[in-house]
Amino acid sequence: MDFFPSRILAVYMAKMFIVRTLAVLALLVLVLQALDLLGESGKILAYEANGEAELWTYVSLRAPQLVARFLPFSVLLGTIITLATLNQNSEVVSMKAGGLSAHQILAPLIVTSMGVALFSFIFNETIVAPATDRLMQWEKVDFGPIPAKSNIRTNVWVKDGNNLINAAKVTGRGENVILQDVTIYNRTENGLRSLMQGDQAKFTSSGWLLTNVVQFNVSAGTEDKSSEMLIGDSIRPDQFTLSNVNANSLSIFALRSAIDELERAGRPTMSLKAGWWHKISGPMSSILMPLLGAVAAFGLARSGQLFLRAVIGMALGFAYFVADNFALAMGNIGAYPPILAAWAPFLLFFLIGETVLVRTEE
Template identity: 35%
Template sequence: MGARHRKPWPAFALYLDVGASCAVHRRQRLALSRFDRSGAVGEGDGARRGRYRPPARPRFARRRSAPAGRGAMMGLDGVFTRYVGRLFIVRFAGLLLFFVIVLQMLDLLNRSEAINAAAGAGPESIARYIALRAPQIASQFTPFAALLAIVVTLSSLNLSSEIAVMRAAGMSIHRVLRPIGAACLVIAIAHFVFHEGLVVPRTAELEYWEANKFEVGLKHDASTRTNLKLLLEGEIVAAASAARTDEGVRLSGVTVYELDAAGLAERIIEARAALFTGGGWRLIDAKTPGPERASASVASMPWKTSLDPETLFALSLNPDRAGMAALVRQIDQLDRDGADAGAAVTSLLSRFSTPMATLIMPLLGAIAGFGVSRQGNQLVRASAGAALGFLYFVFENLMLAVGKLGAIPPMLGAFFPLALFLVVGFAILLAMEN
C-alpha cells in the first residue's frame, strides 16, 4: 500500500512552535536568575553579601536575539490577521451577493407586470428598475450578511481545530476576533458612505418613478412630493403629488376628509387639483361624493385649511428618501413651525445606528466559534449566534418604529438596541473567556 495521506496541520500550528520557543527562552533566563546568594563579594571581614550577576553575553548577541523573536511574532500576527480577515471578507461578499441576486429576482417577479404596463416599456425599463432597486437591497442586508459570514467563518475555523490551536498558543477570544472586528469597522464605514451617496438618491428616484406608473423616459424631479398623507387640525389631506410651479404650490389628486368633534369623517371632498395663490388655497374641479350630495363638480372653490405650503413640504418629505442636509433642514423647519419632528430626528439618528450594527455582529456571532467541537453541538452554537443577531434586527426595527411614532425619545429609539446588545455581546464573551 502507498503512503497514507496525512492531513496537513492547521494554518496556525506554527503558533505552538513559537509559544514553545518563548517558553524555553523564559526558562533559560529564570535559571540564570536563580543563583546562590550565599557567596561573598568584596574583600575584608565586612564583605557584603551581594547578588550574583551572570557573565553578560556579547552585546551584539543580545541585540540580535530579542528583535528576532519580536519580529517573528509580529510577522505571525500579520499572517493571522490577513488569514482570518480574508476568510471573513470572502464569505461576507458571497453572502451579500447571494442575498441581492435572490431578493432582486423575487422583487422583479412581483413588479415586472407593473413595469411593462407602461407605454413603450421594454428591457431598458427592467434594467433601470434593477439599477435603482439593487442598492437598496444591498444596504438593507449588509449587517445580516456580516452576521452570517461571522458565524460561518468561526464555525469552519472551529471544526478544523484552528481556533483550538490559536487558544493553545495563548491567544484570547478578543485577539481571535480582532481581525473580524477590524473588517467590520471598514464595512460599517463603507456602508454609511454607500447608503448616503447612492442608496438615498436612487430610492427617491425609484419612488418618484413608481408614483408616475413607471413612465418611460421620466426624469426625476427632486422638488416634487408624492403620495402625501397629512393629519391636520380638523381634517386629513391626501394628495397624489405636490410641486412648486410658477403659479404657486400645486397639489394633484386631492382628497380632503373633514372631521367632526369626535374625530370621525363628516364630509369628503375630492378635487383634481389644489392651488395656493394670493395667500389662500383653492380646489380645482372639486366635488363632494355621497348619496345625499350633488355629484356635480365645481370648477373652483375656496378651501379653508391650516395647511401652510412650507410646512407641507417639510411634513411630506420622506426622511428615509432624503439626504442628511435636506433632513436637517426639514427638522429645523418643523421646529420653527411648532410641528412634531420626532420621526425626522429618529430617521436622522438611524443613519448612524444602522451601519454601526455591523460593529456588534462579531460579539453576537462569537458564540458559534468557541467550544469543544467533539461535543457535537457546533450546529446548536451556530444557530444560537444567528438567532441572537436576528433578534437584534427585530428589536432594532421595533424601536425605530416606536421612535418615529413619538412614543419614546428619538435617541432611545435609535441607539438603545445597539447599547443593549453591545452589553449582551460583551457578557457572552467574558463568560466564554472565563
C-alpha cells in the first residue's frame, strides 16, 4: 500500500507528465484558436468600428473556453506520451524489476492529475464562466459594443395554467417589476379563446394591474377596451425576472441560486441540474486519464506492440468523452437523472480502467 516508495522517482514522473500535458495543451489551444479566429474574424470586423483590439478581445474571451474544453484531452495525450516514452526506454521494466506494482508506477501521475483537476475547477469558476457570459452578450449584438450588465429582460414568456403571457420588456426586481407591451393568450384545450393586450402591467397585492387594455374575443369576434384591468393574481413577479439560464456562463454557486429560483417559479431545471453536477465531474475527468492511458506503459517495447497499446489508450480515453457527452445530452432532455448523467460515465470508465489494469498487469 506504499504508493510512493521513491520520492525521487515520483517527482521525476510527475515532472515529465505535467510538462508534456502543458505542451500538448498549448499546441492544441494555439492551433484551434487560430482556426476559430479565422472563422470569426469576418463577423467581428464586419462591425464598422472594430479593429485589431476587438480581435484580441475575442481571443481573450474564447481562449479560456478552449483551455477548459481540451485540458482533459491534453492530460490523456500527456499520459500516453509520458508512459510510452518510459516504456520505450525500458524505464518501466526497471521499475517493475525494482518491485513496483502497476498502481505504484501510475500513482505519481494520478496525484498530479488531481492537482490538474483542482486547477481546472477553479479556472472554470473564476475565468471561464465570466468569459463565456461576456462572449455570449457580445455575440448577441453582432460584435458591436459589449453591453453593460442590465436588469432589463426582453421577450419573456410565462405560463399561467392554460394561458400564456408575453412581456416585450421586463424591468425591476421583486415587487417592483414592471411589464411593458403585455400580450395575454387565454386558451382552452381546443384552442385560443381570447387575446388581451396592454401597454403596462404593475404588480399589486391583488394581482397585476394592466393599463390601456384591448381584449379580442375569438369566438364572438368582438373587441372590448378598458383603461385598467386586474389580471394574474396567481402569477409571481419572479416568474418574469427569470431569463434563460446558461449553465456554462454561471459559476457553480450562481447556478445553484438560479436553479432554486427557477424551481420556485415552476420552471423545468433538469438540464441545469445535470450541468451543475457536470461542473464537478467534468474537471475530475482528468483523474481518469492516467488510468485509461496506462495500457501504453506496459508490455515490452521490443515486441512491436507499443504503438497498438498507445492507440488502445487513446481509444479508451476518447470513448469516455463520447460517453460523457451522450450521458449529459440524455440528462438535458430528462432521460437520465441529473446526478446519473454527470457521474455514470466517470464511474463506468473508472471500473473499466481498473479492470484492464488489474487483469493485465496485477
